[in-house]
Amino acid sequence: MKTISFKAILMTASILGSLITIPAKADISPPPAGYDHYNPSIPHGSYQIVQYYSTVAGAHKNTRVLLPPDYSSxxxxxxxxxxxxxxxxxxxxxxxxxxLNIMDNLYAADQAEPMIVVMPNGRAMDDDIPIGDIFDPQVVESFTTFEYELLNDLIPFIESRYSVNRGRTSRAISGLSMGGGQSLNFGLGNPDTFAWVGAFSAAPNTKAADALIPDISDTDRLPMLWLSCGTADGLVSIAREIHDYMNANGVQHDYLLHEGAGHDWSVWKPGLYHFAQRIFVSDDGNNQNDGVIFYQDINYGGSTGQSLMPGRYTQQQLAAKGVPDDWASSVKIPAGWTVTMYQNNYFSGSSWTLTTDTPHFWALTPYANDQMSSVVIQSNQ
Incomplete structure (x- = not known):
């Protein structure tokens, strides 16, 4: 990850008040009016509450799942x-x-990749609603032990139940307050599992900055680290400490302070709005890793289709992405990705599979060429 110099920018926003932002990838503008409101004229996602088994709690637990509009297997x-x-x-x-409103509005404005949002009970306990003293040491400790549950119970459950991409670049983690601390601890502590990490008003459960990333070279695999907090929040020193450490070590990240804001939703809702736009994309704002790109010419030249992310593409969907039938002659595949091309539409008939451990170009003539009617793309990164 490149070392950059940060410059503070002071902006005035009618919604959030003044924002102090030190941007890494791009200027951070305040959310527009109505960004969190229900819009009846656009497609809408839907909530589900599903159960998985927690080996830590020794019980079945509920988790809330937000599916994007028109979710399809x-x-x-x-x-x-x-x-x-x-x-x-x-x-x-x-x-x-x-x-739901924030994500629906982002999708409708083509400002975020459709994704599944999982909102679990972040305590490794069998209760769905916190009871008694929420600061009881056992309760606080359960937020730490949730790391094992997340990695070994919840993620495998989600990836078995829903049609999701697997691999670190297909997973993001963020949260507010205690959940922000968990996101930093779990996300930065498991770079093989998460590539996108965000914290909104991270709480004191957050590890010390130098303990979050013992090996600073791991941040080369971190395309997005987001930190935000209110300047009137008693926890703002945590965000500042992490920002200073990352800045001193040349770690690219986005850092946003909401002037005068406290420990509340005036920070957390914009945090989700900003973070959701910055995950699962590449540095130039396109889809992460540039995706799979088909070329019209056999020598990887001429016209290209759109960058394709992991997923299943019918003939009609390929055409909508600029890859019409009987058109592609070569393809670029990112490292660790697999592309399976099917002779028939809807993933049937003869198939050809290409996979590589390094970014690679392939001529399609020996494989599918004009017989490619549908494609399945997978990423193991």
């Missing part, structure tokens, strides 16, 4: 794990943070 989706605060549960975000 014929497509594959990336996944954002969105975590609540110390007094929250699987309903904290949906009851207060308007994630």
């Amino acid at each position: 014929n497509k594959t989706y990336n996944v954002l794990y969105l975590l609540h605060g110390i007094g929250g549960n699987i309903n904290e975000w949906s009851d207060n943070g308007a994630p």
Whole structure:
């Protein structure tokens, strides 16, 4: 990851008040009016509450899942794990943070890749609603032990139940307060599992900055680290400490302070709005890793189709992406990706599979060429 110099920019926003932002990838503008409101004229996602078994809690637990509009098992989706605060549960975000409205509006504006958002109970306990003293040491410790549950129970469950892409670049994690600390601890601590990490008003459960990333070279695999907090929040020193450490070590990240804001939704809802736009994309704002690109010419030249992310593409969907029938003659495949081309539409008939451990160009003549009618793309990164 490139070392960059950060420059503070002071902006005025009618919605959020003043923002102090130190951008890495692009200027961070305030959300537009109505970004978190329901819009009846656009497609809408839907909530599900499903159960998985927690080996840590020794019980079945509920998790809330937000599916994008027109979710289909014929497509594959990336996944954002969105975590609540110390007094929250699987309903904290949906009851207060308007994630359905925020995501629907981003999709309608073509500002975010359709994704699945998972909102679990971030305590490794069998209760869905926190009871008693939420600061009890056992309760606080359960937020730490949730890491094992997340990695070994919840993620495998989600990836077996839903049509999702697998691999680190297909998973993001973020959260508010205690969930923000979890996101930093779990996300940065498991670079083979998560590539996109965000924290909104991270709580004191956050590890010290130098302990979050013992090997600073691991950040070369981190396309997005997001930190935000209110300047009137008593926890703002945590965000500042991490920002200073990352800045001193040349780690590219986005850092946003909301002037005058406290420990509340005026920080957390914009956090989701900004973070969701910046995940599962490449540095130039296109789809991550540039995806699979088909070329009209056999020597990897001429016209190209759109960058294709992991998923299943029928003949009609390929045409809509600029890859019409009997058109492609060569293809570029990112490292660790697999492309299976089918002779018939809807993934049937003879097939040809190309896979590579390094970015690679292939001429299609020996394989599919004009017989390619549908494609399945998978990423193991």
